[in-house]
Amino acid sequence: MSSATTKTATWVAADWGTSHLRLWPMDAEGSPLTRIDSDRGMGAIAQEDYESVLIAELEPYLPTSGCLTVVVCGMAGSRQGWAEAPYAATPCSPPSIAAATKVATVDARLSVHILPGVKQIAPADVMRGEETQIAGVLAANPDLDGVICLPGTHTKWACVSGGRINRFATFMSGEAFHLISTESVLRHTVAEDGWDDDAFAQGCEIARKDPAALLSAMFSLRAEALLADLSPVASRARLSGLLVGAEIEAARPSWSGRSVIIVGENGMASAYAAALSQQGADATIANAEETTLAGLRAAHAHLNQEV
Amino acid sequence: MSSATTKTATWVAADWGTSHLRLWPMDAEGSPLTRIDSDRGMGAIAQEDYESVLIAELEPYLPTSGCLTVVVCGMAGSRQGWAEAPYAATPCSPPSIAAATKVATVDARLSVHILPGVKQIAPADVMRGEETQIAGVLAANPDLDGVICLPGTHTKWACVSGGRINRFATFMSGEAFHLISTESVLRHTVAEDGWDDDAFAQGCEIARKDPAALLSAMFSLRAEALLADLSPVASRARLSGLLVGAEIEAARPSWSGRSVIIVGENGMASAYAAALSQQGADATIANAEETTLAGLRAAHAHLNQEV
Structure with missing residues (x-):
């Protein structure tokens, strides 16, 4: 050869x-x-x-x-x-x-x-693009009656049953995190990287209790840095927790009492899983690349059937 | 002379x-x-x-x-x-x-x-700075038992009674509006200026019903522009309504059944007043410059008393 x-x-x-x-x-x-x-x-x-x-x-x-x-x-x-x-x-x-x-x-x-x-x-x-990842999840779980969460710049929550996407919602949480942490007054307060599980969980809990007050809880990070030396890494993780926590609270009717599959490959998928499990939800993580490939493979298989 | x-x-x-x-x-x-x-x-x-x-x-x-x-x-x-x-x-x-x-x-x-x-x-x-505007409001309304709303880049809501500031909250709504409308995916969708009262009221109402879903309702503006030709001016006013509406919902325990004085001089003060009145609240507007001067004047008067 x-x-x-x-x-x-x-x-x-x-x-x-x-x-x-x-x-x-x-x-x-x-x-x-x-x-x-x-x-x-x-x-x-x-x-x-x-x-x-x-x-x-x-x-x-x-x-x-x-x-x-x-x-x-x-x-x-x-x-x-x-x-x-x-x-x-x-x-x-x-x-x-x-x-x-x-x-x-x-x-x-x-x-x-x-x-x-x-x-x-x-x-x-x-x-x-996400519809193909959803197809990949459904290829592996044809009877899934639950919600598929696809974290990213624009995170999607898709409710599926009987092999169909019934409805979905997109949250600009990833993009908001980027803009708020690098361009707003919080840029003085939020570290460029680093993580703190407890601070993330705290942010999720603050948002769960009062999700409407998201933009106030964010400013509080700046004030807590000034008044109580909140660390930049804790501030970063708390900001992420506030955004993910508000999102999970808004999506509650979709995931409550149902199966959740998170499609992701990096730390954010784990963070969403942690935040959901904090709320008693049972979420599993599917690898993003494998899921995309499974969706494209399913499409290609149907192409061959048609030929 | x-x-x-x-x-x-x-x-x-x-x-x-x-x-x-x-x-x-x-x-x-x-x-x-x-x-x-x-x-x-x-x-x-x-x-x-x-x-x-x-x-x-x-x-x-x-x-x-x-x-x-x-x-x-x-x-x-x-x-x-x-x-x-x-x-x-x-x-x-x-x-x-x-x-x-x-x-x-x-x-x-x-x-x-x-x-x-x-x-x-x-x-x-x-x-x-806002504390001096609050002093200005209290100089004119010494018995005020209510809330003072100071719209801006970082909007403040201060609960006052007996001449004291009991508590307050800052919302990054103004800054978020600026960043989201000029730097996010919505920059393609949101006009640089212009206003639409109905679209603003619509945004307020969407946020009131589901304030946790703020970042999803924002993405919906992009989708509605793609799918239903939502106009850039309507998109701008709706985005503002979403932010102000979520803020008013979060602040509800502060203003519900109490007097509200909004300190402002531009369109935003009127927008906050309209959004509050939509919720049955009775808000009056105090001119921002006069209020600042009243606060500084009160401080100066006390200085003279001390001398």
């Missing part, structure tokens, strides 16, 4: 978001041969660049004859992305590959399918 | 904040001769510059003999300001001139008194 043979991919799974592009060329058994990470996300490239970016990243895997199927989730399917993949509306199953947008490429070696996002009319909400 | 005579001030009222310096040279009847506005706030000058800044601004009013009393409120009294005026602790009356810090000046023509701020130990909170 030549070395070229080791580069034979049967298809490619792709997560193309605002700030990143991740590609997993897959072997015949549906396992990733490798993971390609790029910063050529939607925010960094123009509409006409998508195809050339993909070819540059996948060059070693492109076939000499026939074409390579690429199944894409994420913001590449938005109006400002590569090609619009119109939203499915809740209540709905995570959109199947049949609803994907097939992109016209100049290079015949590519067959690109972009999966749709999901929208909710009232309260208005949208997701792009 | 020479033209110099028209510049005779008996004393000077001063509001020296983070981003501004305002000076009101006063006539013998306690009316301002003029208002001097400067951008030489605490954030723009070093500790050793305060005296020279004051002399430069007040030069035309400095006496040829004797000295000019300047009564200062605001951040100039913080540890990072001109000279620290230690906080009074709640419950307390707004600090009197007896508690002021007398600043040592090189120029003998100045006699500068900086009024203390007020702190609260639990929940930790601080104010500097």
